[in-house]
Amino acid sequence: MGAKTAITLRPYGDGDFELLRATLGVPEMTQFLGGPESPEKLSQRHQRYVALQEKGENRMFVILAGAEQQAVGTIGYWEHEYEGEPAWETGWAVLPAWQGHGLASQATREVIARLRTEGSRRYLFAYPTVENLASNGVCRKAGFKLLGPEPGEYPKGNKITFNVWRYDLAASSD
Ligand SMILES: CC(C)(COP(=O)(O)OP(=O)(O)OC[C@H]1O[C@@H](n2cnc3c(N)ncnc32)[C@H](O)[C@@H]1OP(=O)(O)O)[C@@H](O)C(=O)NCCC(=O)NCCS
Numbered sequence: 001m002g003a004k005t006a007i008t009l010r011p012y013g014d015g016d017f018e019l020l021r022a023t024l025g026v027p028e029m030t031q032f033l034g035g036p037e038s039p040e041k042l043s044q045r046h047q048r049y050v051a052l053q054e055k056g057e058n059r060m061f062v063i064l065a066g067a068e069q070q071a072v073g074t075i076g077y078w079e080h081e082y083e084g085e086p087a088w089e090t091g092w093a094v095l096p097a098w099q100g101h102g103l104a105s106q107a108t109r110e111v112i113a114r115l116r117t118e119g120s121r122r123y124l125f126a127y128p129t130v131e132n133l134a135s136n137g138v139c140r141k142a143g144f145k146l147l148g149p150e151p152g153e154y155p156k157g158n159k160i161t162f163n164v165w166r167y168d169l170a171a172s173s174d
Pocket residue numbers: 028029030032033091092093094095098099100101102103104105106127128129132133134135136137138141
């Protein structure tokens with residue numbers, strides 16, 4: 001394993017707008033997410049993420065990798081409900097130049113470790129569209145269980161079929 005594969009997470013901050021734009025603001029990164037977000041939406045999202053930090057809620061992170069620990073993507077988690085039960089949901093993005101090196105799966109394992117320690121909710125969910133092979137691969141590699149496909153809309157008005165993946169944070173890790 002080279003230096004390129006070692007990741008760390010740091011909280012998303014005010015200086016990370018360009019990274020956000022390079023993930024959710026471009027066609028090649030949003031092929032399975034309904035296309036690039038508008039500059040207004042991106043700016044609102046940035047403010048939301050920064051506000052999380054200001055409230056002391058470390059829930060959105062920048063993935064750092066490589067010898068110089070540069071910003072290569074984002075990962076976060078947020079409160080969610082599944083069949084009436086409180087749960088967590090997660091989502092991730094790794095810039096094209098850094099994809100295919102296991103970085104998103106490593107970052108996901110790190111989020112899992114943090115949520116295991118946090119301990120308030122049992123399950124972590126992820127909802128990649130069925131066509132998003134890379135993201136489904138991340139779920140599989142990080143140890144999520146596939147519950148199956150479901151029809152949905154994302155963003156609003158855009159019909160999709162997504163896979164429901166669930167990770168049991170209370171199960172013993174091996
Ligand atoms: C999804 C994404 C974060 C994956 O990042 P990554 O760091 O390249 O992922 P990993 O290297 O950890 O890949 C994990 C597994 O997925 C699979 N995989 C990765 N890229 C793949 C691809 N293009 N096609 C098929 N399978 C792929 C592999 O099986 C891999 O396991 P392996 O290392 O044992 O071969 C990245 O492609 C991305 O940012 N996409 C755009 C944003 C997005 O769709 N986010 C997800 C929203 S649900």
